[in-house]
Amino acid sequence: MSFHDSSEALDRILTEHPEVEFVQIALNYYDWDSELVQSRRCYEVIRRHNRQVIVMQPVKGGMLAQVPDGVRSEMEQMRPGMTPASWAVRFGAGLEGVIVVLSGMSNLQQIGDNTSYMQEFLPLSRQEQDFLKKAVEVMKQSKTIACSQCQKCDAACPKNIHISDILGTYNTIMRQREQGLDVNVELNYYRPLKRRQHGGDICDGCGKCSEVCLIQ
Ligand code: SF4
Ligand code: SF4
Known part of the structure; x- marks a missing residue:
C-alpha cells in the first residue's frame, strides 16, 4: 500500500x-x-x-x-x-x-x-550522510520565516499549538513555490499533521509564543 x-x-x-x-x-x-x-x-x-x-x-x-x-x-x-x-x-x-x-x-x-x-x-x-544532515540545515536557512525550530513557542502555547511544525511546513512550501514545484504533496501531509496536533485556527492571539521567541 x-x-x-x-x-x-x-x-x-x-x-x-x-x-x-x-x-x-x-x-x-x-x-x-x-x-x-x-x-x-x-x-x-x-x-x-x-x-x-x-x-x-x-x-x-x-x-x-x-x-x-x-x-x-x-x-x-x-x-x-x-x-x-x-x-x-x-x-x-x-x-x-x-x-x-x-x-x-x-x-x-x-x-x-x-x-x-x-x-x-x-x-x-557515513561522511556523505553527515554532509546531507548539514545540507538540510543550509536549505532551512534560506527561508521565508527565520524559525530555528527550537520549539520554545510550542512549550509556551496554552492551546498546545505546534507552531514550529506549522512554520516549518510553511517554509518548505514557500521554497517549493520559489522553485516552481507542486506543493500539493506537502499539503497532503499537512492535513494529517493538523489532525494530530492543534492548528493555528484555535489561536486566540495571547502572544505567549512571541514572548519566548528569539527571532521576533
Ligand atoms: S520560538 Fe521562534 S524560533 Fe523557536 S520554534 Fe518557535 S517560532 Fe521558531
Ligand atoms: S498567540 Fe497564544 S494561542 Fe496563539 S499560538 Fe501563540 S501562544 Fe498559542
Missing part, C-alpha cells in the same frame, strides 16, 4: 494487517526527521514489522535536485559529476529493506542520470 500519515497510524495498520507485504512511503533526506512527513519514523515502523519499503518522493518533487549553490559545490567536490538528484536517490536506495526507489523523471536526461549511478550502486558513506 501507499501511505501518507503518521508512524503511529502506520504501526496500527501493519499490526492489524499482516497480509501487507510492503509499504510505499515518501522518504528523502530532507524529510528524514520531519514531524510532517516522518520518513525515518515510518521507515523504522515498516522494518520493525519486517515488511519491505518502496520509496516515493526521493527527490522531494524536484526540490532536492535544486540545492543551494554552496551545497551543490560541496557535492561536486565529494563526488565529481554526480548530480544533487543522485545524492537524494542514493540516500533512499541505500537503506536496508528498500526494494524500489520511484523517482519521477520527466525527460531522457534524467533517466540517463538515474540509471548511470544505479548500475553500480554505491550507498552513501
Whole structure:
C-alpha cells in the first residue's frame, strides 16, 4: 500500500494487517526527521514489522535536485559529476529493506542520470550522510520565516499549538513555490499533521509564543 500519515497510524495498520507485504512511503533526506512527513519514523515502523519499503518522493518533487549553490559545490567536490538528484536517490536506495526507489523523471536526461549511478550502486558513506544532515540545515536557512525550530513557542502555547511544525511546513512550501514545484504533496501531509496536533485556527492571539521567541 501507499501511505501518507503518521508512524503511529502506520504501526496500527501493519499490526492489524499482516497480509501487507510492503509499504510505499515518501522518504528523502530532507524529510528524514520531519514531524510532517516522518520518513525515518515510518521507515523504522515498516522494518520493525519486517515488511519491505518502496520509496516515493526521493527527490522531494524536484526540490532536492535544486540545492543551494554552496551545497551543490560541496557535492561536486565529494563526488565529481554526480548530480544533487543522485545524492537524494542514493540516500533512499541505500537503506536496508528498500526494494524500489520511484523517482519521477520527466525527460531522457534524467533517466540517463538515474540509471548511470544505479548500475553500480554505491550507498552513501557515513561522511556523505553527515554532509546531507548539514545540507538540510543550509536549505532551512534560506527561508521565508527565520524559525530555528527550537520549539520554545510550542512549550509556551496554552492551546498546545505546534507552531514550529506549522512554520516549518510553511517554509518548505514557500521554497517549493520559489522553485516552481507542486506543493500539493506537502499539503497532503499537512492535513494529517493538523489532525494530530492543534492548528493555528484555535489561536486566540495571547502572544505567549512571541514572548519566548528569539527571532521576533
Ligand atoms: S520560538 Fe521562534 S524560533 Fe523557536 S520554534 Fe518557535 S517560532 Fe521558531
Ligand atoms: S498567540 Fe497564544 S494561542 Fe496563539 S499560538 Fe501563540 S501562544 Fe498559542
